[in-house]
Amino acid sequence: MRQPTMRDVAKAAGVSPATVSRVVNDERYIRPETRAAVERAIAELGFHRNEIARTLRPGQAANTVALVIEDPGNPFWSAIIRGAEQIARRHRHMLVVGSTGQDYDQERDLLRDLVRRRVDGLLVVPTAHDHVDLHHELAGRVPMVFIDRVPPGVPADSVVLDSFGGAQRAAAHLISAGYRRIAYLGGDPAVHTGAARQAGYRQALADAGLPCDPALISLGNHTVEDAARSAAALLTAPVNADAVFADNNRICVGVLHAAAAHGEVGIAGFDDVELVDLLPRPVALITYDAVELGRQAATLLFDRIGGSTADVRRLVLPTTLVHRGRRS
Amino acid sequence: MRQPTMRDVAKAAGVSPATVSRVVNDERYIRPETRAAVERAIAELGFHRNEIARTLRPGQAANTVALVIEDPGNPFWSAIIRGAEQIARRHRHMLVVGSTGQDYDQERDLLRDLVRRRVDGLLVVPTAHDHVDLHHELAGRVPMVFIDRVPPGVPADSVVLDSFGGAQRAAAHLISAGYRRIAYLGGDPAVHTGAARQAGYRQALADAGLPCDPALISLGNHTVEDAARSAAALLTAPVNADAVFADNNRICVGVLHAAAAHGEVGIAGFDDVELVDLLPRPVALITYDAVELGRQAATLLFDRIGGSTADVRRLVLPTTLVHRGRRS
DNA sequence: AACTTCTCTGTATACGTTCTCAGAAACTCA
DNA sequence: TGAGTTTCTGAGAACGTATACAGAGAAGTT
Numbered sequence: 001m002r003q004p005t006m007r008d009v010a011k012a013a014g015v016s017p018a019t020v021s022r023v024v025n026d027e028r029y030i031r032p033e034t035r036a037a038v039e040r041a042i043a044e045l046g047f048h049r050n051e052i053a054r055t056l057r058p059g060q061a062a063n064t065v066a067l068v069i070e071d072p073g074n075p076f077w078s079a080i081i082r083g084a085e086q087i088a089r090r091h092r093h094m095l096v097v098g099s100t101g102q103d104y105d106q107e108r109d110l111l112r113d114l115v116r117r118r119v120d121g122l123l124v125v126p127t128a129h130d131h132v133d134l135h136h137e138l139a140g141r142v143p144m145v146f147i148d149r150v151p152p153g154v155p156a157d158s159v160v161l162d163s164f165g166g167a168q169r170a171a172a173h174l175i176s177a178g179y180r181r182i183a184y185l186g187g188d189p190a191v192h193t194g195a196a197r198q199a200g201y202r203q204a205l206a207d208a209g210l211p212c213d214p215a216l217i218s219l220g221n222h223t224v225e226d227a228a229r230s231a232a233a234l235l236t237a238p239v240n241a242d243a244v245f246a247d248n249n250r251i252c253v254g255v256l257h258a259a260a261a262h263g264e265v266g267i268a269g270f271d272d273v274e275l276v277d278l279l280p281r282p283v284a285l286i287t288y289d290a291v292e293l294g295r296q297a298a299t300l301l302f303d304r305i306g307g308s309t310a311d312v313r314r315l316v317l318p319t320t321l322v323h324r325g326r327r328s
Numbered sequence: 329m330r331q332p333t334m335r336d337v338a339k340a341a342g343v344s345p346a347t348v349s350r351v352v353n354d355e356r357y358i359r360p361e362t363r364a365a366v367e368r369a370i371a372e373l374g375f376h377r378n379e380i381a382r383t384l385r386p387g388q389a390a391n392t393v394a395l396v397i398e399d400p401g402n403p404f405w406s407a408i409i410r411g412a413e414q415i416a417r418r419h420r421h422m423l424v425v426g427s428t429g430q431d432y433d434q435e436r437d438l439l440r441d442l443v444r445r446r447v448d449g450l451l452v453v454p455t456a457h458d459h460v461d462l463h464h465e466l467a468g469r470v471p472m473v474f475i476d477r478v479p480p481g482v483p484a485d486s487v488v489l490d491s492f493g494g495a496q497r498a499a500a501h502l503i504s505a506g507y508r509r510i511a512y513l514g515g516d517p518a519v520h521t522g523a524a525r526q527a528g529y530r531q532a533l534a535d536a537g538l539p540c541d542p543a544l545i546s547l548g549n550h551t552v553e554d555a556a557r558s559a560a561a562l563l564t565a566p567v568n569a570d571a572v573f574a575d576n577n578r579i580c581v582g583v584l585h586a587a588a589a590h591g592e593v594g595i596a597g598f599d600d601v602e603l604v605d606l607l608p609r610p611v612a613l614i615t616y617d618a619v620e621l622g623r624q625a626a627t628l629l630f631d632r633i634g635g636s637t638a639d640v641r642r643l644v645l646p647t648t649l650v651h652r653g654r655r656s
Numbered sequence: 657a658a659c660t661t662c663t664c665t666g667t668a669t670a671c672g673t674t675c676t677c678a679g680a681a682a683c684t685c686a
Numbered sequence: 687t688g689a690g691t692t693t694c695t696g697a698g699a700a701c702g703t704a705t706a707c708a709g710a711g712a713a714g715t716t
Contacts, residue, residue: 003446003469005702016666021704029664046465051444052390053702055380056671060704062380072409072425078401085427094441097400097425099413113422116379118331137374141331253602260606274581275603278588333672344696349674357694381672384701388674 004045013041024049055118065301066096066114067123067294068107069147076249076271076290077125080147083294084123091302093120102188102222104129115142121301123294126151128190143304145297149192150314157300159293159315163193163270166286166319167200168207170268171245173284173321175208179243179266183216183234185227185255186247194219197247197270215239221247227254235262242266249273256283276324283325288317332373341369352377383446393629394424394442395451395622396435397475404577404599404618405453408475411622412451419630421448430516430550432457443470449629451622454479456518471632473625477520478642485628487621487643491521491598494614494647495528496535498596499573501612501649503536507571507594511544511562513555513583514575522547525575525598543567549575555582563590570594577601584611604652611653616645 006020013020015034022030023038041047055062067084069077081097088095096119100107104127111134114122121143126135132151138144139156146158174182184201186194198217205212218234221227227246231254234241243266244259246252252269256279259265268284276283296315303310334348341348343362350358351366369375383390395412397405409425416423424447428435432455439462442450449471454463460479466472467484474486502510512529514522526545533540546562549555555574559582562569571594572587574580580597584607587593596612604611624643631638 007702017703018667018705019665021702022665025704029662031664034664046469048440048444048469050384050446050702051441052380052383052446053671054704056378056384056673056702057704058671060671072400073403073406075401075403078406081400081427094426094438094445098422099409110422112376113379116376117422118378118380141374141376256603256606273603275584275601275607278584278607279603280608335672345673346675346697347695349672350695353674357692359694362694378672381701382674384672384703385674386701388701 003050004047005050006047008045009038009041009047012045013037061120062118063092064094064096064117064119065121065123065298065305066098066119068098068100068110068114069125070100070102070127072097072099074250075274079290080125080294080297083291083296084298085294086291087295087298087302091305093302100125100127102127104131108134111138121145121305123147123297123301125149128188143301145301145304147293147297155312157297157304157313157315159297159300159317161193161288161293161317162319163196164200164203166270166288166321167197167245167247168204169200169319169321170270170284170286171201171204172207174243174245174266174268175204175210177243177266180210181213181216181239181241182210182243182245182266183218183231183239183241184245184247185221185230185234185251186217186219187221187251189219194247201245216241221251221254224250224254224257227251228257229254231255231258232261235259235265243268246270252276252283252285272322273324277326279325281325282323285322285324286319287322288319293317331378332375333378334375336373337366337369337375340373341365389448390446391420392422392424392445392447393449393451393626393633394426394447396426396428396438396442397453398428398430398455400425400427402577403602407618408453408622408625411619411624412626413622414619415623415626415630419633421630428453428455430455432459436462439466449473449633451475451625451629453477456516471629473629473632475621475625483640485625485632485641485643487625487628487645489521489616489621489645490647491524492528492531494598494616494649495525495573495575496532497528497647497649498598498612498614499529499532500535502571502573502594502596503532503538505571505594508538509541509544509567509569510538510571510573510594511546511559511567511569512573512575513549513558513562513579514545514547515549515579517547522575529573544569549579549582552578552582552585555579556585557582559583559586560589563587563593571596574598580604580611580613600650601652605654607653609653610651613650613652614647615650616647621645 006017009020010017020038023035085095098110107127123145125147126149135151135154139154144156150158218230221230244255246255246269249271252273270286272287334345337348338345348366351363413423426438435455451473453475454477463479463482467482472484478486546558549558572583574583574597577599580601598614600613600615
């Protein structure tokens with residue numbers, strides 16, 4: 001399956017490879033008959049310019065940016081893909097999506113591989129682990145924008161959500177609805193958003209003068225099933241929580257499953273979740289524009305690729321508290 | 329931001345570029361001190377081998393396969409991504425994901441771009457339009473496997489779901505539950521799965537001796553909102569459907585929204601949908617292993633990349649009818 | 657008519673890597 | 687000690703493309 005080259009096209013059209021290159025790049029100064037002959041040869045042979053070889057020339061960009069996320073199955077990340085893709089397309093760049101599955105080794109391999117392939121820029125959701133040295137090293141070699149989480153001390157742009165504010169508002173809502181024993185269900189405590197959201201939750205409790213019972217805090221819930229198990233435990237004796245704040249959409253789904261077996265339970269969560277509005281119970285959710293998150297990050301990236309040397313920028317996107325679900 | 333090259337490393341280590349290449353590729357016959365010197369220089373300069381240049385050499389594969397899907401936001405496609413990625417990783421290949429958004433022009437541009445970048449193979453969910461010539465042309469140049477939809481007449485492997493059988497079973501279930509005016513809500517009628525599912529639905533009606541009222545058929549529902557509007561119309565006069573079969577997960581969500589405003593409505597749908605099991609109404613769903621779909625397709629692809637010249641293979645994955653939701 | 661400018665095309669080189677070839681040094685075995 | 691083998695390294699040629707340079711012919715200008 002060897003692909004035809006410009007040399008093959010040149011031979012077929014009876015011209016030099018340089019002329020073929022000129023036709024392909026639509027340059028001036030080509031006799032119409034020559035152009036026609038070359039185009040005929042291209043069509044006949046089914047020639048596709050080898051973009052790999054083209055990129056090798058100095059000054060030729062790969063016209064590719066990469067997005068490294070955790071799991072494309074989560075609607076949060078896939079919305080970011082859509083946003084980033086919109087902007088990449090606008091800049092006539094190809095978007096390569098890779099996923100890490102929360103595994104640092106995979107993130108490292110993937111990022112190295114992308115740099116080796118000389119992508120023009122990287123959009124990265126770092127895994128939890130603080131291997132700042134890798135990010136630091138790469139940030140110096142290729143334009144890079146961090147999404148949702150910011151490795152401390154790495155000089156690169158970033159776009160995150162207002163995790164603290166959102167969580168604080170969600171918890172405050174539960175308090176004002178009369179709940180007093182509000183549990184917090186989180187994922188990996190090393191993830192920065194988790195820390196920020198837990199802090200917001202604590203702040204809301206403190207603002208209301210409520211004590212923060214450590215028994216109400218559950219961390220390390222990585223899957224829907226983890227969260228369902230943890231929530232079930234928290235909602236029964238001896239903890240007896242009367243409400244739950246879910247750190248993210250996966251955890252929220254797990255909590256909803258667990259809560260189905262209980263009566264009155266206050267539920268709030270970070271991230272929007274589809275179909276929650278049809279559930280027979282009220283649920284408060286912190287929502288935001290995830291597509292915009294991807295767009296903003298990509299916009300920052302292309303600004304850097306374009307040569308911007310502005311100071312490091314840290315965007316924080318606002319969140320909104322919405323009320324889903326219905327009183328049954 | 330020029331990246332250091334092997335030449336730079338060679339100069340820094342006081343050896344020739346060939347020796348650097350040998351160290352990087354971990355070849356035999358290198359003096360330990362030489363190796364150490366080169367490795368020191370690599371670390372010092374932060375050298376990353378240029379994979380682009382490497383791929384240019386004849387016989388060197390890009391070690392990249394691409395997956396072209398419609399929309400990464402739909403859990404159906406993202407599950408396929410996961411499956412394909414598992415297999416790609418196992419074969420030490422990078423997986424590039426591109427999306428077409430159901431737009432044929434984008435699919436064409438994307439596929440051309442991928443071929444130009446000399447990916448080793450393509451996993452493609454073709455858009456609805458029957459531009460078979462493009463697929464035919466590309467299938468001759470690069471190993472290709474079609475997922476979920478099969479362009480007619482293109483000599484390439486494919487993996488699809490048992491759409492006909494699944495739809496038939498779902499419709500038969502609604503009939504056996506006593507419903508008689510069962511509506512069919514579909515998307516783009518040019519999509520092959522849609523045609524197969526509608527055929528399965530009609531077969532079930534025919535098997536039960538039920539007439540097939542054209543007023544019960546609604547096509548062209550591309551979004552959740554489209555489906556909700558269509559379903560609302562079908563469930564009221566003059567059509568007065570008493571049940572709905574939803575062609576895919578997006579449509580099913582729309583139907584669920586519309587049905588919330590009605591009393592007793594029989595609902596069945598193709599694809600699984602999260603949280604449906606917590607809804608206060610029974611819903612029958614046709615489920616399957618979407619991750620396995622991606623795995624099977626990638627496995628076929630790597631088999632071809634490995635040089636297999638077996639006859640064209642067409643895998644059909646089975647589906648299961650499950651009962652979600654609860655009687656309220 | 658001589659000169660300049662414009663149009664068109666080919667030759668040759670470079671991009672960063674791998675790999676063949678070849679040569680030098682060190683080791684083995686008679 | 688001499689011939690053969692193994693270990694190590696460098697020079698140089700590709701891979702497919704883009705481009706600087708040069709050159710030739712045509713057209714325009716003085």
